[in-house]
Amino acid sequence: MQRMTQLFTKTRKTAPADEVAMNAQLLIRAGYVHKEMAGVYSYLPLGYRVLQNIKKIVNVEMEKLGSSEIIMSTLQHKENWTVTDRWSDANVDVWFKSKLKNDTEVGFGWSHEEPITNLMKSHIESYKDLPVYVHQFQNKLRNETRAKSGIMRCREFVMKDMYSYSLNEDEHMKFYNATTEAYMNVYRALGLGQITYVTSASGGVFTDKFSHEFQTVCDAGEDIIYVHKTAGYAINEEVYNPETLAKMNATETDFDKKKAAEVGNIFTFGTGKCEQMGLVFKDNAGVSQPVFLGSYGIGITRLMGVLVEVFADERGLVWPTNVAPYTLHVVGLSDDPKVGETIAAIESAGISTLYDDRDVSAGAKFADADLLGMPYRITLGKKFVENGEIELKIRATGEEKLVTLEQLIAAVRA
Amino acid sequence: MQRMTQLFTKTRKTAPADEVAMNAQLLIRAGYVHKEMAGVYSYLPLGYRVLQNIKKIVNVEMEKLGSSEIIMSTLQHKENWTVTDRWSDANVDVWFKSKLKNDTEVGFGWSHEEPITNLMKSHIESYKDLPVYVHQFQNKLRNETRAKSGIMRCREFVMKDMYSYSLNEDEHMKFYNATTEAYMNVYRALGLGQITYVTSASGGVFTDKFSHEFQTVCDAGEDIIYVHKTAGYAINEEVYNPETLAKMNATETDFDKKKAAEVGNIFTFGTGKCEQMGLVFKDNAGVSQPVFLGSYGIGITRLMGVLVEVFADERGLVWPTNVAPYTLHVVGLSDDPKVGETIAAIESAGISTLYDDRDVSAGAKFADADLLGMPYRITLGKKFVENGEIELKIRATGEEKLVTLEQLIAAVRA
Numbered sequence: 117m118q119r120m121t122q123l124f125t126k127t128r129k130t131a132p133a134d135e136v137a138m139n140a141q142l143l144i145r146a147g148y149v150h151k152e153m154a155g156v157y158s159y160l161p162l163g164y165r166v167l168q169n170i171k172k173i174v175n176v177e178m179e180k181l182g183s184s185e186i187i188m189s190t191l192q193h194k195e196n197w198t199v200t201d202r203w204s205d206a207n208v209d210v211w212f213k214s215k216l217k218n219d220t221e222v223g224f225g226w227s228h229e230e231p232i233t234n235l236m237k238s239h240i241e242s243y244k245d246l247p248v249y250v251h252q253f254q255n256k257l258r259n260e261t262r263a264k265s266g267i268m269r270c271r272e273f274v275m276k277d278m279y280s281y282s283l284n285e286d287e288h289m290k291f292y293n294a295t296t297e298a299y300m301n302v303y304r305a306l307g308l309g310q311i312t313y314v315t316s317a318s319g320g321v322f323t324d325k326f327s328h329e330f331q332t333v334c335d336a337g338e339d340i341i342y343v344h345k346t347a348g349y350a351i352n353e354e355v356y357n358p359e360t361l362a363k364m365n366a367t368e369t370d371f372d373k374k375k376a377a378e379v380g381n382i383f384t385f386g387t388g389k390c391e392q393m394g395l396v397f398k399d400n401a402g403v404s405q406p407v408f409l410g411s412y413g414i415g416i417t418r419l420m421g422v423l424v425e426v427f428a429d430e431r432g433l434v435w436p437t438n439v440a441p442y443t444l445h446v447v448g449l450s451d452d453p454k455v456g457e458t459i460a461a462i463e464s465a466g467i468s469t470l471y472d473d474r475d476v477s478a479g480a481k482f483a484d485a486d487l488l489g490m491p492y493r494i495t496l497g498k499k500f501v502e503n504g505e506i507e508l509k510i511r512a513t514g515e516e517k518l519v520t521l522e523q524l525i526a527a528v529r530a
Numbered sequence: 531m532q533r534m535t536q537l538f539t540k541t542r543k544t545a546p547a548d549e550v551a552m553n554a555q556l557l558i559r560a561g562y563v564h565k566e567m568a569g570v571y572s573y574l575p576l577g578y579r580v581l582q583n584i585k586k587i588v589n590v591e592m593e594k595l596g597s598s599e600i601i602m603s604t605l606q607h608k609e610n611w612t613v614t615d616r617w618s619d620a621n622v623d624v625w626f627k628s629k630l631k632n633d634t635e636v637g638f639g640w641s642h643e644e645p646i647t648n649l650m651k652s653h654i655e656s657y658k659d660l661p662v663y664v665h666q667f668q669n670k671l672r673n674e675t676r677a678k679s680g681i682m683r684c685r686e687f688v689m690k691d692m693y694s695y696s697l698n699e700d701e702h703m704k705f706y707n708a709t710t711e712a713y714m715n716v717y718r719a720l721g722l723g724q725i726t727y728v729t730s731a732s733g734g735v736f737t738d739k740f741s742h743e744f745q746t747v748c749d750a751g752e753d754i755i756y757v758h759k760t761a762g763y764a765i766n767e768e769v770y771n772p773e774t775l776a777k778m779n780a781t782e783t784d785f786d787k788k789k790a791a792e793v794g795n796i797f798t799f800g801t802g803k804c805e806q807m808g809l810v811f812k813d814n815a816g817v818s819q820p821v822f823l824g825s826y827g828i829g830i831t832r833l834m835g836v837l838v839e840v841f842a843d844e845r846g847l848v849w850p851t852n853v854a855p856y857t858l859h860v861v862g863l864s865d866d867p868k869v870g871e872t873i874a875a876i877e878s879a880g881i882s883t884l885y886d887d888r889d890v891s892a893g894a895k896f897a898d899a900d901l902l903g904m905p906y907r908i909t910l911g912k913k914f915v916e917n918g919e920i921e922l923k924i925r926a927t928g929e930e931k932l933v934t935l936e937q938l939i940a941a942v943r944a
Contacts (some may be wrong), residue, residue, distance in 0.1 A: 124662040126600065126653050150649040153636075156605045158649060161598040161664075184538065184575040190604065190669060191570045191686050214626040214638070216685075217675045222567075224638070235564040235572060239540050248538040250575075255604060255669065261631045271630075272605050481697070 117459055118442060120472045124393060125146075127484050134374050135267030138336060139424040142433050146487050155263025155271035157417075162488070165441035167274065170416050171253050173305050173438060174276050177298040180289070182277055184318060188231055190255060192223035196230040200392045200511075210258035211265045224257040229385065229411055233280050233393045240281060240318035240407060241440055244400050251278035253416060268377060268421035280410040285386075288408045292326075292384060295412050299330055302414065306423060307436045308332050312379060313350035315341060330380035336425040337377035344370055377422050385409035419494075427512070432513050433489025442470040445490035445511075447481045449497030458496060458506075458521060467524045486511070492528050531873055532575075532856060534886045534898075537561075539574050551680025552750060553838040556847050560901050569677025569685035571831075576902070579855035581688065584830050585667050587719050588690050588850060591712040595705070597663035597692055602645055604669060606637035610644040614806045624672035637670040643799065643825055646693050647807045654695060654821060656812050661701055664909050665692035667830060676881050679752060682791060682835035694824040697811070699800075700902060702822045706740075706798060709826050713744055713794045721850045722746050726793065727764035728757060732767065744794035750839040751791030760786055791836050792829075800821035841926070847903025847940075856884040857942060859904035859925075861895045863911030872910060879939045900925070906942050935942060 125147030135141050135151060148163030159167055175185070199202035203223070205211060212224040223444055225231070232250065238321060240248060254391060256275045263271055278295070282288040296314060303312040311333040320354040331341045340353040344366065351360055351371070387406035387504040390396065420439075427434040437443055444462060445468050448455050459469055472481045478497070485493045495507040506524055509516045519527065539561030549555050549565060557563040573581055582771030589599070611617035617637070619625060626638040639645070646664065654662060656687070670689045677685055687688040692709070696702040711726060717726040725747040745764060747754045751872045752765040758780065765774055765785070775781060801820035804810065811819040834853075851857055860883050862869050868893060873883055883906055899907045909921040920938055923930045933941065 122596070124653050124659065124664065126655075126659075127583040147653070150652065151647060152603045152605065153607045156603045156607075158600065158602040159646070160600050160649075164600050167601075180534070186572065186574050186578050187581075189566045189570045189686050190671065191566065193567050193570075212636075214628050214673075217673060222626075231566060231572070235574075236538075236562065238542075239538050239561070241540075245538070245540075250538065257604065259628075259631060274601050408918075492666075515546040 117463055117469045117471050120286065120470065120474050123470075125162065127487055135266070136264055137268065137421075138428070139268060139421040140266030141422055142428055142487070143267065145183045146433055147490070148433075149267065149483070153271075155260055155269065157267055157272075160294045161422075162441040164263055166420055166435065166439050167416060169439040169441075170306070170419055171274075171276070171519065172303050174414055174416065175253075177301050178251045178276070178278060179277075181249060181298050182295055183251045185252060186250050187252050188225065188228045190225045190257065191453055192225050192231065194221050194223065196234050196393075197223065200230055212257050212259050217356065226256055226258045227383060227411075228252070228254065228277055229279065229389060229409065230393065233281075233389055233395050233409065236281055236407070237393070237395050239247070240395060240397055243283055243400055243405075246281060246283045246397060246407065247291065248281040249278065249291065251276060251412075259498065263481075265338060266421055268336060268418045268425075270417060273418065274416040276414045276416055278412040280412070281390075281395075282408040282410070283399075283405075284408055288384065288410055292382060295382055295410075296328065299382070299412075303379065305438060306419070308379070308422070308426065311426070313341060313343065313376075313486065314353055315350050315352045326384035327376050328382050331376035332379045332422050333374045334377045334422055334425050335375050336421075337375045339376045339378055341374055341376040342371035343374050343421065345372060346370075350374075350376075372450060377418070377425070379419055379422055380412075380414045381408060382412045385437070386409060412483060428489070431483075432487035435489045435491060437528075440490050442468045442490050443492060444469045445485045445488065445493040447478070447479070447485055447493060447495045447497075448473050449478055449495060450501050452501040454501055455496045458500075461521060465529075467525065467528050494524060531877055531883045531885050533655065534884065534888050537575060537884075539576065540940045541901055542793055542933060549680070550678055551682065551835075552842070553682060553835040554680030555680065556592050556838055556842055556901070559640070559915065560847055560903070562847075563681065565804045567685075569674055569683065571681055571684065571686075575857040579832075580834055580849065580853050581830060583834055583853040583855075584720070584922075585688075585690070588716050588828055588830065589667075592665045592690070592692060593714050595663060595692075595708055595712050597665045599666050602639065602642045602649075602668060604671065606639050606645065608635050608637065608646050610807075610896055611637065614803055616642055616644065624674060626671050626673050630874065639668065640670055641825075642666070642668065642673045642691055643693065643803060643823065644807065647695075647803055647809050647823065650821070651807070651809050652696055654811055657697055657819075660695060660697045660811060661705065662695040663692065663705065665690060679750060682750060682832045682839075683752065684831060688830040690828045690830055692826040694826070695804075695809075696822040697819075698814075698822055698823070702798065702824055706796060706824055709796055709824075710742065713826075713828065714795070717744065717746065717793065719852060720833070722793070722836070722840065725840070727755060727757065727790075729764050729766045730769055737853075740798035742796050743792050745790035746793045746836050746840065747788045748791040748836055748839050749789050750835075752787045753790045753792055755788055755790040756785035757788050759786060760784075764790075765789075791839070792833070793833055793836055794826075794828045796826045799822060799825060817941040842903070845897075846901035849903045849905060851905045852943075854904050856882045856904050857906060858883045859899045859902065859907040861892070861899055861907060861909045861911075862887050863892055863909060864915050868915055869910045875935060876939065879943075881939065881942050908938060 123176045131141035141403040149157045210226050280291050302306040342356045390407040395407045493509040508519045545555035563571040624640050694705050755764040756770045757764040804821040809821045907923045919932045922933045
């Protein structure tokens, strides 16, 4: 149980004037994050717990795919990137760079295909060593010109990036397709399944021989997608043209134009990068072949921002139960020992609780419970002490009812 | 169970020629880490598991102290550091710096007193809000001139840094002393308790009104301490002088000179930094007072390096059970289904296993088991299939014995 008197963060009525994004406004007001500068946020106890919960959900799916977790360095060796021509600012415009004391240039990791491919040269020799799947939850640094979407587009952000090294395109495509499904499992687990679409992407700095984006319909998104009214798919603005419509046997009237946020992307690099970097394997005839590379990203902090944008309402944050910092928000309005005993019983049923034990008005507690957004709220006051009735409120729907302790536990676990 | 055929890392007979530190040589040979450049390492699956295990042990102690986990940004706002005069390279010589697109200078976090103190200005107003304790496991970047100690002194490393904000020196000292004990609990849990000393430190870039180091006797250490032969304390080289000896009522002959590695440090900042940064609280008379600051660090990656240096032998790594990537290394020398069934039984007893199912010689498997350093090794071969006898070897002592499955589980759990 976390007592609010022991939580150092305070809620506030207004967000900083320079913060234009709704997600960051609410997260700052609720004390989940602190803005260090435009596009750079620190994550305070409640925000950190949300991030950890999202990571866990993503990690389960990556492990099911057979991927191993590693952690690469932020500091980047120039030579890894010159060989693929991604060091120059002309080719990659988001580098942060600095220098060692001896004047050697170093970069700060904005993505990790090159260093991971380089390290694989120490570990992949033969077709027997393939495939290899690795992923990490890594702090990326990108020198973005524009950073106005709160935690959805940052100069520093947490990304789950995964890399696949395969024998050939066939083996790659099996994993690529399995990853597509695994990503959708993540979005479904987060309650975003119905509004998230796999779309064909166009390039950017990544090779796009074969690549897809995962787009979640969201007013705060920076992208535009066209969602088919009935057929359950969507088309990215970049490729929404007569040729694509003809291929899909559809017309413009079949689609709704929507704002969307990219919550994941998957790329087929092919053999090009491994050829450039010299990552080869001996096939079963003893002939050297370049390894086939794929890369797969989910912006963890961005996903947290999208959850805020999609689920929050005018009263504050609304978290899905599996990412909420705590499942139950207890508004304590009595000093009776029954309050503590009841919370202990709830916790021993495996339900995590945030207990508002502060010396402030009931109204202030209710307002903060709405702002903080735990999925369930109960009030333990005079009525509870007298007759054991617990007032339960569901944050997302506003539904309120009187329940017993047993009913509460059953309802929250359902 | 982790099959070695599914682990992408390979062991190697020799370390890279440019790697002079024993810890990094072994960790690279065993596939735990990859060297990106001098003082910069990536952590591969086995190494990542060790880091996570060390973090867990440290985190338990920090939570017992009442500290909340957060994560600050790497990117640093110049203004947070100019106000305390720690921005200039003349005053702090380990900064990495870069620029935003609009030419604004940014730094990369080498420590976090300033940004955390700044964020506390949004959350601390009254004496009722104190004390506040926060910690993080954060990637620090330091532009070290010299980086020759493997993962023990890096340009990029993981640090557990904790910060305490107290009403006054009394409240601070209670926490400072509790932290000293918590740190010793960490070293004891890692098997370093007997060779780790709390010593009085001298400055560096930190204010040293009252500060201590935790020094572990270790030939690879960069520091010198003088260990009292019988009294269980040690003195740092910087303050090993006639005055100190007189104060301790000791003479030079009482001490052994030892190399040591600093595995932790704790600092009393006092009120100075909060005065500079404007972090004040209203006391119970309504008068503004500066907050009293302490900071507390444990280098997580350095600690991993020290564990290697202290416990490894000529055959390879030796891990304490609670940080080992897996508890048990199974050398599989038979395809009999009994092997898989036995591993399943071991795992269901809660013992994590690394299973060498590779198609290589028994000798190569034994050598790699020694190199990789899991605390317990068993061999499941012909003898096991025939009569159920399991050969158990303790990595640290070399002790070997024949055991039953029940005896094995009991021995490993002990």
